[in-house]
Amino acid sequence: MAIVNCPKCTKRISSQHKVCPHCSLPLGDISDEERKRLEIERWKDKVYRATNFSYLALTSLIVGVLWWWMSGAGAWVMPPPIPAFVLIVMGVIGYLVGRGWLLWLRIGPGRPDHVRKRRF
Ligand SMILES: [Zn+2]
Incomplete structure (x- = not known):
């Protein structure tokens, strides 16, 4: 066993x-064919999750910036309100992490060999 x-x-x-x-x-x-298909499917799933994660972070960043902009007169001059600041920081960090994660999935060792040549 x-x-x-x-x-x-x-x-x-x-x-x-x-x-x-x-x-x-x-x-x-x-079959080997099926095994490869499942491997690609798992990988695509991870890419999908990483993409969603980046978009979520980007949304957080945009909401934070809008909040800052709408928070009063001379918006850009004044420091952002705390919640807007938190959203912006989370958005920037999350976006960078998400892009790094995607890059890792595309060029890292976890990428299935048989999709290496495909462009997307
Ligand atoms: Zn299983």
Whole structure:
């Protein structure tokens, strides 16, 4: 008996399982083709999450800036209100983290070989 990673959910399972106990993927008769497809799917899922994360951060930044702008006369001269400041800082940091995460997914070792050539 060996411990393997499920090709779909990547959780560690016994090689004796016929079906993954976590995601109920049928194991054993899974082809290389299918394995690759699942790997790409997982990777796309991560890219999707990282993209959403960057957009969320960008939204936070925009809301923070708008809040600052609308917070009174001479908006840019006055320091932003605390909540707006927090949104702006969260937005900037979150956006940078999100872009770094995306870059890592695209050029890092976790990227499946068979999508390396595709542009998007
Ligand atoms: Zn699984």
